[in-house]
Amino acid sequence: MDTVKATGSPVKIRKQKTNLATNSLLSRSAYTIMYVFLIIVAVFQLFPIVWLFLFSLKNNQEVFNMSPFSLPETPRWENYAKVWTEGNISQYFLNSVVYTVAAVVLTVLLASFVTFALTRMNWKGSKLVLGLFMVGLMIPVHSTLIPLFSTFTSINLIDNPLSIILTYTAFNLPITIMILLGFYEALPREVEEAAVMDGASINRIFFQITLPMTSPVIATAAIINMIYNWNEFVFVNTFISSDVYKTLTVGIQNFIGQYTTDWGAIGATLVISILPILIAFFVLSNRIVEGIAAGSVKG
Amino acid sequence: MNKVMSDKKVIALYITPALFLILALIYVPIVQTGYYGLMKWNGIGEMEFIGLKNYSQLINDPLFWKSALHSFLLALFSALSLIGYLFISIILAGKIKGADLLRKIYLIPMLLASVAIAQLWLKIYHPTNGIINSMLLAIGVDNTPAWLAEPNIALYAIIVPIIWQYAGFYILIYYAALKNIPESLIEAARIDGASPFQIALKIKLPLIMNVIKVTIVLAVVGSLKYFDLIYVMTGGGPNGASEVMASYMYQKAFKGFDFGYASAIGFFLLIICLIVTYLIRKLTETKNDIY
Numbered sequence: 277m278d279t280v281k282a283t284g285s286p287v288k289i290r291k292q293k294t295n296l297a298t299n300s301l302l303s304r305s306a307y308t309i310m311y312v313f314l315i316i317v318a319v320f321q322l323f324p325i326v327w328l329f330l331f332s333l334k335n336n337q338e339v340f341n342m343s344p345f346s347l348p349e350t351p352r353w354e355n356y357a358k359v360w361t362e363g364n365i366s367q368y369f370l371n372s373v374v375y376t377v378a379a380v381v382l383t384v385l386l387a388s389f390v391t392f393a394l395t396r397m398n399w400k401g402s403k404l405v406l407g408l409f410m411v412g413l414m415i416p417v418h419s420t421l422i423p424l425f426s427t428f429t430s431i432n433l434i435d436n437p438l439s440i441i442l443t444y445t446a447f448n449l450p451i452t453i454m455i456l457l458g459f460y461e462a463l464p465r466e467v468e469e470a471a472v473m474d475g476a477s478i479n480r481i482f483f484q485i486t487l488p489m490t491s492p493v494i495a496t497a498a499i500i501n502m503i504y505n506w507n508e509f510v511f512v513n514t515f516i517s518s519d520v521y522k523t524l525t526v527g528i529q530n531f532i533g534q535y536t537t538d539w540g541a542i543g544a545t546l547v548i549s550i551l552p553i554l555i556a557f558f559v560l561s562n563r564i565v566e567g568i569a570a571g572s573v574k575g
Numbered sequence: 576m577n578k579v580m581s582d583k584k585v586i587a588l589y590i591t592p593a594l595f596l597i598l599a600l601i602y603v604p605i606v607q608t609g610y611y612g613l614m615k616w617n618g619i620g621e622m623e624f625i626g627l628k629n630y631s632q633l634i635n636d637p638l639f640w641k642s643a644l645h646s647f648l649l650a651l652f653s654a655l656s657l658i659g660y661l662f663i664s665i666i667l668a669g670k671i672k673g674a675d676l677l678r679k680i681y682l683i684p685m686l687l688a689s690v691a692i693a694q695l696w697l698k699i700y701h702p703t704n705g706i707i708n709s710m711l712l713a714i715g716v717d718n719t720p721a722w723l724a725e726p727n728i729a730l731y732a733i734i735v736p737i738i739w740q741y742a743g744f745y746i747l748i749y750y751a752a753l754k755n756i757p758e759s760l761i762e763a764a765r766i767d768g769a770s771p772f773q774i775a776l777k778i779k780l781p782l783i784m785n786v787i788k789v790t791i792v793l794a795v796v797g798s799l800k801y802f803d804l805i806y807v808m809t810g811g812g813p814n815g816a817s818e819v820m821a822s823y824m825y826q827k828a829f830k831g832f833d834f835g836y837a838s839a840i841g842f843f844l845l846i847i848c849l850i851v852t853y854l855i856r857k858l859t860e861t862k863n864d865i866y
Contacts (some may be wrong), residue, residue, distance in 0.1 A: 280676055297802045303771075310666045317663060318680045321742060325683065327706060328695050344709045386596070386781035389589040395587075398581040400593065405590060410600050414852055416800035416819045421609035422602065422828055422838050426618065446600035449593050468580075478585045507688035509803050529807065530693055539698070552686045557686055561679050568682070568744065569751040 327552075332356070333545025338537040355544040364519050365545060368527030375437060375523060376505040379444035380498050386445065387452040387497070388490065392482055394453075395460040396468065410448035417510060425514055431433070439515045440523075444505050451496045451504075455567065459493035460486075495569035499560060505555060524549045598667030610840035616832040627747055627835055629839035638815055639840065640821040645730055647738070651800035651820060656738045657745060657790055665775050666748035678750055682743030682767065689740070695734040697723070697808055723809050726816035733808055733817055752786040753779060790858040795855060796848050822843050 331339055333351040359365050390409070394402050424443065433439040463486070471481050479567070487494075512526045514557070528545050535541045557564055581826040612623040612629050633639055663681075667674045699706050708719040713736060722732040762775050768822065780787075802821040805811060811818035811826060818826075820840065828837030 305706075307671075310669075314663065314666060315669070315676055317742075318677050321681050321684060322738065324695055324699060324739075325687075328698075331698070334708065340704060344704060357631075386593040390593045391587040393586050396580065397586055399583070399586050405594065408594070408602070413598050413607060413734070414796065414848060416821070416844055416848050417599055417795075418800060418802065418824055419608050419848075420601060420604035422611060422618075422841060423604035424833055425828075426834075427604070427607075441601055442596065447594040449597055470580050478579055478582055479610075481579075482589075488822075503686055507686075507689050509581065509688065509823075511807075514702065526690045529690055533682040539649050539690075539704075542698070546691045549691050553686045554683070555685065557679075564686070565679065565682065565747060568685075569747055 285546045300455055302407075327530050328543055328546055330543075331539050332547045333540070334465045334543075335540050336538060337346055350503060352540060355540040356548065358469070359541050359544045359548065363531050363534075364527060365524075365531065365548060367520060368522055369548070370507060371437070371521060371527075372523040372525075374504055375440050375444065379448070379505050381502045382441065383399070383445045383448045383452050383501050384494055387449055388487060389482075390449070391453050391456040391460050392486055395457065395480075396486065406453075409450045409453050413454070414449075417447065421510065421514060428515055433542050434515055435517050435521060436515075440511055440521075443511050443515075444508065448504060455497045455500065456490065456493055458489060464490060497562050499556065499564050500567040502556070503553060527529070594637075605842075608845065609842045611835055612842045614835040616838075617832045618828070618836040619832075622835075625835070626664055629836050630843075632816075632836065633839050633843060637822075638818070640715045640824060641820040642811075642820050645817065646799050646801070646819040648730065649734060649801055650659045650795045652734050653741070653794040653798045654791055656742075657787070657794055660742060660745040661749050661787070662754055663742075663777060664746050664791065667746065668750050668753035669771075674750075678743070680743075680746060681746050684740045684742070688749060690807055692736060692740055693804045693807035695754075699736075700732055723817075724813055726813050729817040731811055736808075737798075737804060740804075741794075741797075745794070748786060748790055749783065751833075752783040756782050784859075788856070790796055791859065792852055792855050796852055799848055800844060801850065820847075 283392055327344070331344070332346065332355055333348040333353070335355075337350060338346070347356075374465045390405075394397075394406055424439075428434040428436075428439045467485055467489075468481055471485055476485075507525060508523070512523045513529075516522055516526065519530075522530075528549050531545055532542050587751055611622075613624060613626060615625045615628075616622040642783045667678060671677075671854050698704075700708075700717060702719065702721040702724075705722075707722070711719045720728060760778060760782075764778050769777070772856060800821050802825065805817055805819055805822050806825065809817045821844065824837050824840040824844065827840060829831045831837075
């Protein structure tokens with residue numbers, strides 16, 4: 277580039293310079309406009325959630341008689357104490373944690389087994405099995421809902437936490453395998469080869485060598501699974517009828533049904549339900565961003 | 576090496592549990608859905624084989640076609656919103672300070688449960704105390720609409736939070752793809768005198784075309800099976816004005832106890848999703864895919 281400039285005529289150089297000058301002036305105002313635009317979009321994305329937090333700290337009198345944009349006179353944290361102790365929110369919360377953790381562990385473990393067998397081991401039919409898992413990504417949950425409901429009813433798994441954990445696992449396996457696949461393919465084979473030479477069994481290679489090596493991608497896959505499971509609604513709403521087994525997403529739905537006018541209580545309930553994910557996001561945001569990108573682009 | 580790495584027993588052991596789960600909980604059910612669609616069945620009692628009656632009823636059911644139209648409208652708006660997301664991503668991937676932070680802020684709604692988002696937006700749309708009507712009143716609009724209760728508006732009032740919810744997801748995907756473009760290509764174009772607009776249109780867009788295709792499939796298929804927000808915010812109402820295929824199926828099965836008919840809808844939904852995926856991939860297939 278420098279050589280081109282040096283051999284060019286003086287006129288040409290001057291012309292380029294003025295161009296650059298106007299460009300930078302133009303681009304500076306364009307830059308500002310674009311920046312303002314991006315910030316407006318950010319406010320639009322964030323404001324509803326801030327507003328939710330605001331009204332979770334108000335009482336009804338403040339909600340109904342004052343501007344929706346006003347700050348609460350005194351933050352009423354008692355709204356949180358109230359919804360946590362009244363109703364079953366704490367029970368729902370615990371259920372969400374148990375189902376989420378159980379399904380995440382099961383999904384990641386099974387997906388690791390499959391991905392290991394698909395990428396590290398040699399066998400006929402691996403393409404077909406991979407295909408089965410990948411087509412699973414396209415299948416709408418609703419097309420399976422009625423048979424699952426009737427099957428679970430007939431084998432007494434309806435209104436049973438197991439039905440939820442197993443369906444979460446089955447429906448998250450395809451995306452989890454997809455996330456793991458790229459990472460496994462990039463793993464060097466030398467370590468495994470050396471282990472085989474040393475006479476290690478395949479199980480030992482998997483558990484003591486490969487699985488630990490994949491811990492970064494396992495963390496990413498686990499977080500993506502956690503977000504999906506924590507927020508899932510249709511399966512719990514369909515398969516679970518007892519309050520003791522409901523999760524937060526379904527539980528808050530019923531809870532809010534009873535408190536249609538107590539905005540503070542509704543706000544507090546919603547904040548409780550979204551808080552674990554928000555905290556996870558603040559702590560692990562890079563991993564989550566990575567995971568979502570990894571889980572979607574490759575399709 | 577080969578002997579250890581192709582041990583049939585181990586392979587079977589590693590594959591079977593996961594394979595069993597997806598066969599039992601995904602593949603067998605979709606076959607059953609098609610089969611139940613041939614039955615008259617209330618979910619509890621005896622099934623009665625009625626052939627293709629449910630499917631012919633489906634074709635003649637104006638309420639179903641209305642819900643299918645709503646699903647397609649949702650898909651159309653979701654696909655159109657991709658243009659906006661792409662535009663934002665192109666700005667964001669230019670050298671802008673704080674791009675990482677902004678991108679993360681955009682992503683937050685996507686992380687939250689649809690049920691919580693639905694409840695939040697119910698409050699935003701609240702006829703008297705919601706943010707929107709309060710703002711409209713403040714600027715002097717007297718006839719503020721009851722957004723979710725108006726048949727002509729309800730569907731669009733739900734599409735807005737759906738677009739809000741997924742914005743960060745697609746922006747993230749585009750941003751990641753744009754960041755993967757080698758800087759030298761853009762630098763070369765700039766030296767040749769291409770404007771930022773030309774660079775975006777002639778270089779960046781073609782280079783991320785594959786990713787754009789994937790997002791079109793994701794947005795359209797995702798819209799066709801969309802359910803959560805609609806179920807919570809309006810339940811398909813008022814009077815079917817915001818019903819989509821999945822909510823119509825759910826209502827027929829678990830409120831109307833017409834499991835045979837609902838299964839026919841579920842099977843139809845499956846077929847539509849598979850066909851649409853295939854069609855979009857075919858239609859957007861380019862001869863010289865860059866990567």
